[in-house]
Amino acid sequence: MSQFDAIFQPIQIGNLTIRNRVVSTAHAEVYATDGGMTTDRYVKYYEEKAKGGCGLCICGGSSVVSIDSPQGWWSSVNLSTDRIIPHFQNLADAVHKHGGKIMIQITHMGRRSRWDGYDWSTLMSPSGIREPVHRSTCKTIEEEEIWRVIGDFAQAARRAKEGGLDGVELSAVHQHMIDQFWSPRVNKRTDEWGGSFENRMRFGMEVLKAVRAEVGRDFAVGMRICGDEFHPDGLTHDDMKQIAAYYDATGLLDFFGVIGSGCDTHNTLANVIPNMSFPPEPFLHLAAGIKEVVKIPVIHAQNIKDPNQAQRILEGGYVDLVGMTRAHIADPHIIAKIKMGQIDQIRQCVGANYCIDRQYQGLDVLCIQNAATSREHMGVPHIIEKTEGIKRKVVVVGGGPAGMEAARVAAERGHDVTLFEGKDQLGGQITTASKAPQRDQIAGITRWYQLELARLKVDLRLGTYADEPTIKDLRPDIVVLAVGGKPFVQQMPEWGADEGLIVSSWDVLDGKVEPGKNVLIYDTICEFTGMSVADYLSEKGAKVELVTDDIKPGAAVGGTTFPTYYRSLYAKEVILTSDLALHKVYREGDQLVAVLENEYTGQMEERVVDQVVVENGVRPDEALYYALKHQSLNKGQIDLESLYAIKPQPSLSESTEGDSFLLFRIGDCTAPRNTHAAIYDALRLCKDF
Amino acid sequence: MLLSTPRSSADKTAIKVAVLLSVGSHPLTGRGRRAEQDARALEMALALPQADAQLIHAGRLNDESEPALRSYLGMGPQQMTLIQQPKQADVLPALEKHLRQLGPKLILCGSRAEAGEGSGLLPYLLAEKLGWPLISGLAAIESVDGSSATVLQALPRGQRRRLRVKLPALLTIDSAAPVARQSAFGPARRGQLAEVDAPVQMDTEQEGWEVQPARKRPKRLKIIKATSARDRFKAAAAKSEGSGGQVLKDITAAEGADAVLKLLMEEGVLRVSS
Amino acid sequence: MLNIILPVLIFAALALAVVGAVRRISLWRQGRPSPVSLLAGLAAMPRRYLVDLHHVVGRDSYISNTHVATAGGFVAAAVLAILVHGLQLESRILAWALLAATTSMFVGALFVAKRRVNPPSRLSKGPWMRLPKSLMAFSLAFFLITLPAAGILPHGFGGWVLALLLVALVVWGLGEMFFGMTWGGPMKHAFAGALHLAWHRRAERFGGGRSTGLKPLNLDDPNATLGVEKPADFTWNQLLGFDACVQCGRCEAVCPAFAAGQPLNPKKLIQDMVVGLAGGSDAHYAGSPYPGKPVGEHQGDAHSPIVAREGKALVDAETLWSCTTCRACVEECPMMIEHVDAIVDMRRFLTLERGETPNKGAEVIDNLIATDNPGGFAPTARMNWAADLNLPVLAEVKRTDVLLWLGDGAFDMRNQRTLRAFVKVLRAAGINFAVLGNEERDSGDVARRLGDEATFQSLARRNIATLAKYSFRSIVTCDPHSFHVLKNEYGELGGEYVVHHHTTFIGKLHEDKKLNLRGWKGGKVTYHDPCYLGRYNGEYEAPRAVLRALGIEVAEMERSGFRSRCCGGGGGAPITDIPGKQRIPDMRMEDIRETGAELVAVGCPQCTAMLEGVVEPRPEIRDIAELVADALIEQADAVDATAKKPQVEEALA
Amino acid sequence: MSDIIRRDPRKAWIARNRLHPEHASVLAELGMGDAQPAQWMGPNGVMRKDPHRVGFIGPAGIKRIDRSGVQGAPGQVQARSTAAQDTRTAVLIAEPAFHIVVVPDMAGGRLSAHDRDLLGLARQMADKNASAQGAVVAIVFGELKEDSWGEAGIDRLLHLSDAALEGYSPEYRIAILSAAERELKPRYWLFPDSSLGGGDLGRRLSVRIGERAATQVWQVDLESETPRCTGRGAAGRKDITRDLPRVLLALAECGEPVSDTRHEAQAIQLQQPLPEQLVRIEDLGAVAVDPASVALSEAEFILSGGNGVRDWDGFHQAARVLGATEGASRVAVDDGFMARDRQVGATGTWVTARVYMAVGISGAIQHLQGIQSCDKVIAINMDPGCDMIKRADLAVIGDSGEILSELVKRVDGLKQENRDVA
Structure with missing residues (x-):
């Protein structure tokens, strides 16, 4: 059929025919912000995936069935009330319209949540053992409560069915109530709900029976489990095989979703959504192991992002369906692009985990590289339509994320686009970031832009710094400045940047300075760069201490990413020191002495090192902007009301004939933020050019 | 209509080549067809100058097998000898008897049948019974004279090795051999299926076997035996890294090339002999 | 003196013509029998000539007018000359009439002569270069010798010298025009042409009819020849048809394979058949050769194989496999010769008897036999593309209004988009339709064009048996090849159906106001006529009407409608893949680019595949079904009819 | 700066007191012992710390920090965990x-x-x-x-x-x-x-x-x-x-x-001598095959090029001379130097070569995944720190173009020798 025939082989799940083997697996979207009801945003987000060809969407990661499983933190869907039913109907219609199928994951989170919100509920778990990731304490669940929750599961499933969804997935993974009962690590009960294998299985079994009794045979019911908890006292792969076979034998289940790793510690949590430091499909063997012992279809997700990879896994027969969830966040049209033979046009997930790291902070899921994802309801487009208006000459200055996106979008609109980049390659700060160990995959963002800009025939002027005359020579109608910024190491003169006593993190990563042997990194920002520099230098054999005046180094790095940094940094004996501010640096012989001041006591201490690296963020590069600002029609101003409303800039209606032009600046050269901000700046501004 | 130039067995220079043919089965639909490797064996015989190809099938003639058998005749030969054997018969004695009578210099066949046991043992049994040398996995016959044949044997990874074998010999043909020519409707329809009777010996051993559709068996991913949870995790998520490789720094390009060459020679992947 | 010589000459020429005719007829009779009503054919001939044939000739008005004057003049002059000079009927009126006829003929001959000054390359040279002179000799001679009879000049004017000169001219003229007509000169076309029209093997083509389906082989008779091995294996009236060729080269001018530099020239092929039926070599052929093959190296006779197993015979196999069966040659032929029939007949022999279908041909045929589709896909995967569409399947619903025939495009990701689009259109129009699903098989088109009549008939009979199980009013398909086969070639095997191409069907839906379409907003659009829809089935208008309904004004290519240039995808050509100097789809894309179109609308999966195979940048290729589906205003969107549809919609899943 | 007092009477006292828990570190700091301390007073009166020196290897072979000061063996913390022991019985x-x-x-x-x-x-x-x-x-x-x-x-x-x-x-x-x-x-x-x-x-x-x-x-x-x-x-x-x-x-x-x-x-060893053998099958040796005809996934010897390859003609020539099947990294394919079907890795083709020679490929994790079942990996790269070097059995740091051309010269030489011999 094609090189991807295994992907496009339909499959039966229960009575349901799924059109292909690709699933968007359950994740918390943080869009059910209307008290746990699925919002317009929520519906459009899934509709886009269905429109893009996704076979099955399982929405609502950790959607709760009971009133006392609080959904506050990540705004999960609330199935504890019939109010949800009409919302589900909207959702189901939107997905079905495009031939997709949609199910929802339902659960009682047990101890795995936070109590300090909404109804301030009391958390419960089989034996009242605290859960570390959420820092949550809980009570021991009582028999009456067990039966109530079992009934809640059944009612939630009924609501999903009445809402027109195609099925439910019972979450027995991530240490929710069902697998809390399974795991002897947290189930210390001595009654019929704990102890022996059968007793530990009882709660899940009763849930399954109750759900099945409520929804009948003609509605898909699956279960998501883990293939190995990787906890010393947790469930092993063999345990999980036994459990899977046990539930499979009931004949009540229609599918299993299997992932690797438990996640009730920060460290294991990072395995569940493997970031770019992991190899492709690291835990496939666990899912394949489960598949060996069960008869029903098995879904596996975890670092499957590429069509070839998906085809290989499916063709190999390891599992029946592949979850490509982050792949769909990065490009909801991935399936359509595979079908259209546009493999090179797929915006491939790079595993930056911006999406999931936001979610763990209770923020809505967004994609680092695709600013249209989950903004469909606002009218931010995934597919840029050609303009029906005049074709313009657009000059973009700066080949970082903002500039690349601006050039791409303007070119998709059909304009004549020239992109200037001072370096001899595209990417801007992404290139710098990709130099660190474990971070090379982030260059995938640039890779996509490179292919797209070539496809769209953007006139790329690499290695060319655009100055005022060069730009005006092109007689542009629109100039977009995306020149980014420079490391801001001059903030404190005592640091000695001007005397050459310190170097910037960029200098190190870009290879402009040789790595020292004994290095102090001072990081005021506590995001990726500081950690990356520490990792990079220690990888090169340096003795490294990473110091911050913040509460901990890497404090702003998300929950699925800092653990992989920690694994690497601790292994290389990098010292992580908090609460010390860099006071000054001076030279002593051929050594440098860094004077550090304790943030809370003012106590000074020194370090003798041979290199001091300062990561103090970025300062916008504004020179070109001010050179052009007053010559431009709009004086460089962006109309914020239009921008935020995803409407065209009013200034676009002005005539740019002759020498006149519009000037906009985006990304870090306006104010230093992150990759997503830069790309969103560009997309929402340029989509109406 | 003479569609091929048949060589009568009276032709003194002709080398008699027996080609053993079986009824194949299409991998997707299971429809009967000429077996891939057997057809290649026949192709090899037909392409051999001076060969007098004798087509032999041991089995049953029925509505199912006839189109498949005729598709060999569609390759040009006018006749096939059909040694009548019932289902579940051990065709070896009948084949042996027939071949001894026929007295070919070469016997060609596919490595393995597409239906039934498909163990690939038959050619070996036959060679053992006849006392002939056997070469398996042929890609080509380069030349044949009265006393020997020079052949190319297909090795794994697309490699080839040249062998010379004393005749008479039995050769089994691999999928690396040239694709069989097209089978044409006209000659297939016209060709003769000459049935001969033969002694029947039933294969009783098979009665104790259980035969089921093949169970899908994915290739092994990783074997992780570690008992500690952390080690299991590490083994799962580890980057593929070698251990103790040799790193040559600060050397000249010539020295580097020498080191690489040495390893290539050791591993035997360089073929500088031709 | 002339009074004596002229009758002798005229009757001698007529006698020689009869001898020539007997010989020619005996050559044709080497062919296989083919039952034709001889008398009815002869009776129909004048009308076929004057109406049907003239319709084709009239496409070139210069030569058409010239031919009317010359041929009309000649026929009249010949009859009158026999009366006036042969039978010596004394009639001034006849003499004047003869003068008028010869004048007309002479004027015509002048125009013929003019065409022969720097003739276009498609015209054969050689003896054809002398024809205008012969025409002039004939007309001038008879004009002059008739002047006395008309009373314009006295008898005996000019004395014996002039008389001798005139006799010489008469001999030349009579020789070429009477004897040459039957023995084998350029004028043979008149004689053979007239009989060819009378006894054409596709009488249906006359009177505005259409006959494009291939004739089946009788496979039940084990002794019947499978296809054509030797010229004598053609039917006698096919041989006659070859003889009718005027070597005008119109076929050559429109042949896509010839233009692409593949070794095929339909005119040369017909001439080679003429060489074959009479015996000899092609050394005397004076037209464009097969690209890359010098003239003079091939020879044959009526009872030798046309294609040699090794070395050269009359024609090389690759010539036969270069044809895309696009019928452009047949469409253009003023003599209504059936090139495609002849080519397929010869291919049948190569495939069925020799098993020499080149390149992927054997594999495709094996796949068709083993899996019922040319790609060798699992027959159970035919409906995979529609897993999310809940299409009604006939095995379940048993009866429907419209049977949607999917074709093998169901296995192709590109064509699946077209099918999905068409399903959307059918649903929007509220049509009661169903599919055969996994019960459908390849229609047999490719097998048949590759000469594998056996596999074609096997597929066709099984399809017919399947179709017989269900009840439906009509079949609709997005594939013109399936369309043609179902409509025109299943009949002889017992399958009679009402079949529509999807564009025709959509056109009707639009007429019936069943579709609510929004206006076209894109750029310039051109339309590419699929051969099997256009030339094979005469449907040029419906696709254009649909495009008009979308608000698209088609920027027509120079070669469109019945003159449309093939995409290169027909007749199994992409499978046999005979190399040329360039690729046919590239040439077609050049035609498309010349219109300045940004998008080319198509209506055939083969055309889509071939044109999309042209390297980018190139205009976008969309099936008409996709354009219509895009433009549908659905209930939900009706509120905001101007909303843009995301392009991804129809790509889907 | 010079007026900051650098004498520390407390330390002097500790240096004299052998029973003081900080005795060893102070001795070291004052240059009077052989171990270096984790912290000491700097010349400006500001305490200097070397956090890398905190702790020592305890009796269990695990790093130990004893802030009570009872125990201490500064300077021994650098030992990293030793290689895994062979636990097979x-x-x-x-x-x-x-x-x-x-x-x-x-x-x-x-x-x-x-x-x-x-x-x-x-x-x-x-x-x-x-x-x-x-x-x-x-x-x-x-x-x-x-x-x-x-x-x-x-x-x-x-x-x-x-x-x-x-x-x-x-x-x-x-x-x-x-x-x-x-x-x-x-x-x-x-x-x-x-x-x-x-x-x-x-x-x-x-x-x-x-x-x-x-x-x-x-x-x-x-x-x-x-x-x-x-x-x-x-x-x-x-x-x-x-x-x-x-x-x-x-x-x-x-x-x-x-x-x-x-x-x-x-x-x-076998006890009985082997009977004489009649040689009916004679091995005439290996026959050269066109490496391009071998599927990438099956190839025995792959020469694979990546971002670091500058001279692609030289690369192709090397593949030809060495008789290697060509592979490529994703970047080389994206940049248009190699066809998509040549891409090696988890997102391309998994290879099983006996020898995989990676030229100018840094070793993205997907690439390494795709070559994990190769027997021997040779890396030629400018960057000694890249992951491919870590994977390689033999790594040569240097300019790939030069190394390949030297290699080609040698192999050509060998072939010539063989021809001369034959």
Whole structure:
């Protein structure tokens, strides 16, 4: 059929025919912000995936069935009330319209949540053992409560069915109530709900029976489990095989979703959504192991992002369906692009985990590289339509994320686009970031832009710094400045940047300075760069201490990413020191002495090192902007009301004939933020050019 | 209509080549067809100058097998000898008897049948019974004279090795051999299926076997035996890294090339002999 | 003196013509029998000539007018000359009439002569270069010798010298025009042409009819020849048809394979058949050769194989496999010769008897036999593309209004988009339709064009048996090849159906106001006529009407409608893949680019595949079904009819 | 700066007091001891710390920090955890109850993964009855590079090597195996059912000794009453389960390779001399094949190019001269230097080459995944820190263009020599 025939082989799940083997697996979207009801945003987000060809969407990661499983933190869907039913109907219609199928994951989170919100509920778990990731304490669940929750599961499933969804997935993974009962690590009960294998299985079994009794045979019911908890006292792969076979034998289940790793510690949590430091499909063997012992279809997700990879896994027969969830966040049209033979046009997930790291902070899921994802309801487009208006000459200055996106979008609109980049390659700060160990995959963002800009025939002027005359020579109608910024190491003169006593993190990563042997990194920002520099230098054999005046180094790095940094940094004996501010640096012989001041006591201490690296963020590069600002029609101003409303800039209606032009600046050269901000700046501004 | 130039067995220079043919089965639909490797064996015989190809099938003639058998005749030969054997018969004695009578210099066949046991043992049994040398996995016959044949044997990874074998010999043909020519409707329809009777010996051993559709068996991913949870995790998520490789720094390009060459020679992947 | 010589000459020429005719007829009779009503054919001939044939000739008005004057003049002059000079009927009126006829003929001959000054390359040279002179000799001679009879000049004017000169001219003229007509000169076309029209093997083509389906082989008779091995294996009236060729080269001018530099020239092929039926070599052929093959190296006779197993015979196999069966040659032929029939007949022999279908041909045929589709896909995967569409399947619903025939495009990701689009259109129009699903098989088109009549008939009979199980009013398909086969070639095997191409069907839906379409907003659009829809089935208008309904004004290519240039995808050509100097789809894309179109609308999966195979940048290729589906205003969107549809919609899943 | 007092009376006191917990570190700091401290007073009166020095290796071999000051051995913390110890238990089977003979393929002179699976299966069969353990005998031929016989589960090793055994010598080998059959009377014979090698030898032996071999075996059930095995039939479309015969031709993954035990691999020899052999099959040697005709996934030797390749013509020439199949990294493909079907890695083709030579490829994680089953990896790269170097068995740091052209010169030279000799 094609090189991807295994992907496009339909499959039966229960009575349901799924059109292909690709699933968007359950994740918390943080869009059910209307008290746990699925919002317009929520519906459009899934509709886009269905429109893009996704076979099955399982929405609502950790959607709760009971009133006392609080959904506050990540705004999960609330199935504890019939109010949800009409919302589900909207959702189901939107997905079905495009031939997709949609199910929802339902659960009682047990101890795995936070109590300090909404109804301030009391958390419960089989034996009242605290859960570390959420820092949550809980009570021991009582028999009456067990039966109530079992009934809640059944009612939630009924609501999903009445809402027109195609099925439910019972979450027995991530240490929710069902697998809390399974795991002897947290189930210390001595009654019929704990102890022996059968007793530990009882709660899940009763849930399954109750759900099945409520929804009948003609509605898909699956279960998501883990293939190995990787906890010393947790469930092993063999345990999980036994459990899977046990539930499979009931004949009540229609599918299993299997992932690797438990996640009730920060460290294991990072395995569940493997970031770019992991190899492709690291835990496939666990899912394949489960598949060996069960008869029903098995879904596996975890670092499957590429069509070839998906085809290989499916063709190999390891599992029946592949979850490509982050792949769909990065490009909801991935399936359509595979079908259209546009493999090179797929915006491939790079595993930056911006999406999931936001979610763990209770923020809505967004994609680092695709600013249209989950903004469909606002009218931010995934597919840029050609303009029906005049074709313009657009000059973009700066080949970082903002500039690349601006050039791409303007070119998709059909304009004549020239992109200037001072370096001899595209990417801007992404290139710098990709130099660190474990971070090379982030260059995938640039890779996509490179292919797209070539496809769209953007006139790329690499290695060319655009100055005022060069730009005006092109007689542009629109100039977009995306020149980014420079490391801001001059903030404190005592640091000695001007005397050459310190170097910037960029200098190190870009290879402009040789790595020292004994290095102090001072990081005021506590995001990726500081950690990356520490990792990079220690990888090169340096003795490294990473110091911050913040509460901990890497404090702003998300929950699925800092653990992989920690694994690497601790292994290389990098010292992580908090609460010390860099006071000054001076030279002593051929050594440098860094004077550090304790943030809370003012106590000074020194370090003798041979290199001091300062990561103090970025300062916008504004020179070109001010050179052009007053010559431009709009004086460089962006109309914020239009921008935020995803409407065209009013200034676009002005005539740019002759020498006149519009000037906009985006990304870090306006104010230093992150990759997503830069790309969103560009997309929402340029989509109406 | 003479569609091929048949060589009568009276032709003194002709080398008699027996080609053993079986009824194949299409991998997707299971429809009967000429077996891939057997057809290649026949192709090899037909392409051999001076060969007098004798087509032999041991089995049953029925509505199912006839189109498949005729598709060999569609390759040009006018006749096939059909040694009548019932289902579940051990065709070896009948084949042996027939071949001894026929007295070919070469016997060609596919490595393995597409239906039934498909163990690939038959050619070996036959060679053992006849006392002939056997070469398996042929890609080509380069030349044949009265006393020997020079052949190319297909090795794994697309490699080839040249062998010379004393005749008479039995050769089994691999999928690396040239694709069989097209089978044409006209000659297939016209060709003769000459049935001969033969002694029947039933294969009783098979009665104790259980035969089921093949169970899908994915290739092994990783074997992780570690008992500690952390080690299991590490083994799962580890980057593929070698251990103790040799790193040559600060050397000249010539020295580097020498080191690489040495390893290539050791591993035997360089073929500088031709 | 002339009074004596002229009758002798005229009757001698007529006698020689009869001898020539007997010989020619005996050559044709080497062919296989083919039952034709001889008398009815002869009776129909004048009308076929004057109406049907003239319709084709009239496409070139210069030569058409010239031919009317010359041929009309000649026929009249010949009859009158026999009366006036042969039978010596004394009639001034006849003499004047003869003068008028010869004048007309002479004027015509002048125009013929003019065409022969720097003739276009498609015209054969050689003896054809002398024809205008012969025409002039004939007309001038008879004009002059008739002047006395008309009373314009006295008898005996000019004395014996002039008389001798005139006799010489008469001999030349009579020789070429009477004897040459039957023995084998350029004028043979008149004689053979007239009989060819009378006894054409596709009488249906006359009177505005259409006959494009291939004739089946009788496979039940084990002794019947499978296809054509030797010229004598053609039917006698096919041989006659070859003889009718005027070597005008119109076929050559429109042949896509010839233009692409593949070794095929339909005119040369017909001439080679003429060489074959009479015996000899092609050394005397004076037209464009097969690209890359010098003239003079091939020879044959009526009872030798046309294609040699090794070395050269009359024609090389690759010539036969270069044809895309696009019928452009047949469409253009003023003599209504059936090139495609002849080519397929010869291919049948190569495939069925020799098993020499080149390149992927054997594999495709094996796949068709083993899996019922040319790609060798699992027959159970035919409906995979529609897993999310809940299409009604006939095995379940048993009866429907419209049977949607999917074709093998169901296995192709590109064509699946077209099918999905068409399903959307059918649903929007509220049509009661169903599919055969996994019960459908390849229609047999490719097998048949590759000469594998056996596999074609096997597929066709099984399809017919399947179709017989269900009840439906009509079949609709997005594939013109399936369309043609179902409509025109299943009949002889017992399958009679009402079949529509999807564009025709959509056109009707639009007429019936069943579709609510929004206006076209894109750029310039051109339309590419699929051969099997256009030339094979005469449907040029419906696709254009649909495009008009979308608000698209088609920027027509120079070669469109019945003159449309093939995409290169027909007749199994992409499978046999005979190399040329360039690729046919590239040439077609050049035609498309010349219109300045940004998008080319198509209506055939083969055309889509071939044109999309042209390297980018190139205009976008969309099936008409996709354009219509895009433009549908659905209930939900009706509120905001101007909303843009995301392009991804129809790509889907 | 100079006016900051640098004397520290407290330290001076500690230096004198041997019982003071900080005695050692102060001594070191003052240059009076041999260990360096983790913190000390700087010349400006600001405490200087070297956090890398905190703690010491305690008696359990684990880093220990004792802030009570009772214990301390500064300066010893740098030792990183030592390499994992070999935890395999050694197994000696002196008096085997029976023999199981395995005839591994030894492709490239080493035990292949298939061979190891087979040895794992043999081990399982030999160890089934703990009270009457069998010995696994491996019979190997020719020149070999393998050195982990015991780790693969071999108790006895019969290694035969003479000139007549090089190349294709099935009849000679069968004579040897027949002799082994007579002398060892093995309970089972195990062969890898590979396309040549064991697949050929195993069938030959089975007909020679009159045992109907089970072929394409992928599962052996030792638990049932009589041991049974399941193998593929009908071109892989059927599973045939039958009683276990004496000769077994098994597929890859028929068993798990031995990993927990180490065996003796004691060399043994045949007692009886071999009968003279009539040579009916003569090996005329390997024939050069066009590497481009070998599928990337099967290629034995791959030359793969990436971002670091500057001279692509040189690269292609090198591939030609070396007779290597060409591969590429994703970047090289994206940049248009190589075709998409040449891409190696998890997102391209998984390769299994005996030698994989990565030129200018830094080793993205997907790429490394795709080459994990390659035997030997050679890396040529400018960056000694890249992941490919870590993976490589041989890494050369330097300009790839120059190294390749030097290599080409040498190989051309060798070819010339060979021609001259011939």
